[in-house]
Amino acid sequence: MIDLKxxxxxxxxxxxxxxxxxxxxxxxxxxxxxDKEWRSYLNQVNNLKSKRNELSKNVARLKAEGxxxxxxxxxxxxxxxxxxxxxxxxxxxxxxxQMLSLALYVPNTPHESVPIGKDETENVEIRRWGEPRxxxxxxxxxxxxxxxxxxxxxxxxxxxxxxxxxxxxxxIAKLERSIAQFMLDxxxxxxxxxVNVPHLVKRETITATGQLPKFSEELYTCERDxxxxxxTAEVSLAALHIGxxxxxxxxxxxxxAFTPCYRREAGSYGKDVRGLIRQHQFEKVELVWxxxxxxxxxxxxxxxxDAEKILQLLGLxxxxxxxxxxxxxxAAAKTYDIEVWLPSYNGYKEISSCSNDTDFxxxxxxxxxxxxxxxxxxxxxxxxxGLAIGRTLVAIMENYQNPxxxxxxxxxxRPYMKTEVIK
RNA sequence: GGAGAGAUGGCCGAGUGGUCGAAGGCGCUUGCCUGCUAAGCAAGUGUGGAGGUAACUCCACCGAGGGUUCGAAUCCCUCUCUCUCCGCCA
Numbered sequence: 058m059i060d061l062k063x064x065x066x067x068x069x070x071x072x073x074x075x076x077x078x079x080x081x082x083x084x085x086x087x088x089x090x091x092d093k094e095w096r097s098y099l100n101q102v103n104n105l106k107s108k109r110n111e112l113s114k115n116v117a118r119l120k121a122e123g124x125x126x127x128x129x130x131x132x133x134x135x136x137x138x139x140x141x142x143x144x145x146x147x148x149x150x151x152x153x154x155q156m157l158s159l160a161l162y163v164p165n166t167p168h169e170s171v172p173i174g175k176d177e178t179e180n181v182e183i184r185r186w187g188e189p190r191x192x193x194x195x196x197x198x199x200x201x202x203x204x205x206x207x208x209x210x211x212x213x214x215x216x217x218x219x220x221x222x223x224x225x226x227x228x229i230a231k232l233e234r235s236i237a238q239f240m241l242d243x244x245x246x247x248x249x250x251x252v253n254v255p256h257l258v259k260r261e262t263i264t265a266t267g268q269l270p271k272f273s274e275e276l277y278t279c280e281r282d283x284x285x286x287x288x289t290a291e292v293s294l295a296a297l298h299i300g301x302x303x304x305x306x307x308x309x310x311x312x313x314a315f316t317p318c319y320r321r322e323a324g325s326y327g328k329d330v331r332g333l334i335r336q337h338q339f340e341k342v343e344l345v346w347x348x349x350x351x352x353x354x355x356x357x358x359x360x361x362x363d364a365e366k367i368l369q370l371l372g373l374x375x376x377x378x379x380x381x382x383x384x385x386x387x388a389a390a391k392t393y394d395i396e397v398w399l400p401s402y403n404g405y406k407e408i409s410s411c412s413n414d415t416d417f418x419x420x421x422x423x424x425x426x427x428x429x430x431x432x433x434x435x436x437x438x439x440x441x442x443g444l445a446i447g448r449t450l451v452a453i454m455e456n457y458q459n460p461x462x463x464x465x466x467x468x469x470x471r472p473y474m475k476t477e478v479i480k
Numbered sequence: 481g482g483a484g485a486g487a488u489g490g491c492c493g494a495g496u497g498g499u500c501g502a503a504g505g506c507g508c509u510u511g512c513c514u515g516c517u518a519a520g521c522a523a524g525u526g527u528g529g530a531g532g533u534a535a536c537u538c539c540a541c542c543g544a545g546g547g548u549u550c551g552a553a554u555c556c557c558u559c560u561c562u563c564u565c566c567g568c569c570a
Contacts, residue, residue: 103531
């Protein structure tokens with residue numbers, strides 16, 4: 058949710074923001090017009106209410122004094138004022154509702170450090186880590202590796218649930234679990250609090266975090282109960298403190314959660330159809346920070362490094378890119394994507410997305426903190442995958458494969474897997 | 481799933497139609513007092529919105545949303561959540 062007071066004072070910020078995002082700006086004109094009209098009604102209504110309050114006080118006093126004829130006279134007056142209020146207030150509420158529903162569709166303002174660009178082709182790579190392995194044999198894609206090992210079964214996934222669902226057996230199933238546990242152990246030893254969250258959330262919860270109303274197509278819903286399956290643990294973690302006033306001393310709060318994620322993947326027909334890359338259900342370890350506004354962009358650097366650390370410990374080559382203004386997400390002011398090297402793609406594939414949403418979610422969810430000077434401010438929320446587990450599994454399988462189709466278990470996972478090779 | 485009780489400020493808790501944004505207590509802040517601490521005394525102590533350079537003024541908020549009324553914390557309806565009992569259950 059954007060700051061309407063800022064919109065009144067400096068509308069140019071928002072025109073600029075939408076232009077940078079390569080989007081049209083009529084919505085800003087509409088909001089400004091509605092806001093102006095709304096305020097004029099608000100003032101009239103407030104003045105009339107003030108008048109009615111005054112009359113009511115006098116009615117009370119006159120009745121107490123036993124002067125009921127005089128009181129009746131004021132009651133008649135008050136009735137007229139009341140009717141007037143009802144009319145104007147109805148109009149005011151309508152304008153307010155229109156204005157807010159539009160405001161919910163305005164994306165966050167990109168940070169000044171975000172490169173300008175029209176779409177994903179203009180994202181900027183900022184660093185690389187590790188060298189992609191040179192194979193002295195023909196490496197297999199993970200779907201062949203897994204199927205040949207008898208541990209990935211795409212047919213059974215389809216049989217049970219349709220396309221983009223997979224069944225895992227044996228060591229691969231265990232690898233998935235080991236990766237999750239490894240990630241949580243690294244993050245918790247790094248200052249994150251592990252949280253176990255609900256996977257079904259209420260409409261208002263997911264609205265506060267920004268997935269609704271705009272992205273309802275992506276969500277699985279349980280209509281009967283008006284509940285939504287989370288597309289990421291970010292929803293639950295970022296909603297933890299809805300309505301709270303935190304102490305400045307508590308910040309930053311750093312949370313991590315391991316959950317499945319459910320996504321309809323509407324509009325991605327034909328994309329990544331083979332293998333585990335794009336599933337309707339996948340597991341992920343998520344990182345979420347509640348930070349102070351003055352250092353939230355430093356926090357984004359830290360959070361991104363925390364996610365990168367997992368890939369470094371696993372010995373998986375990756376690169377980090379900054380999303381340009383045309384590609385950053387709706388709620389984000391700045392986003393880094395981490396992409397891992399996948400032999401089957403002969404390229405880098407997104408495995409984590411780390412964003413600073415600044416006060417965008419905090420405003421929707423009314424998440425504030427009390428500063429030392431006693432002032433109330435909105436917190437800044439940040440989130441990032443640390444990491445997507447399915448894709449990490451894919452990266453390990455493909456990068457650590459052997460000529461005989463077996464897979465070497467990365468050093469750091471051996472304590473969890475209790476074996477050196479999957480075969 | 482059935483029956484009942486409840487939700488008031490940072491906390492406890494009064495308040496069932498009228499000068500109630502809300503008694504009282506606790507806590508907190510400031511000042512006084514005091515070898516120190518404690519106690520005592522005094523004042524202050526919510527959030528959001530609109531207007532104003534500002535001092536300040538006005539409006540709203542007693543779980544949420546509607547309704548009745550000239551007027552609602554108080555009456556009515558719906559919802560959410562909490563607690564107790566019964567049933568069921570991993």
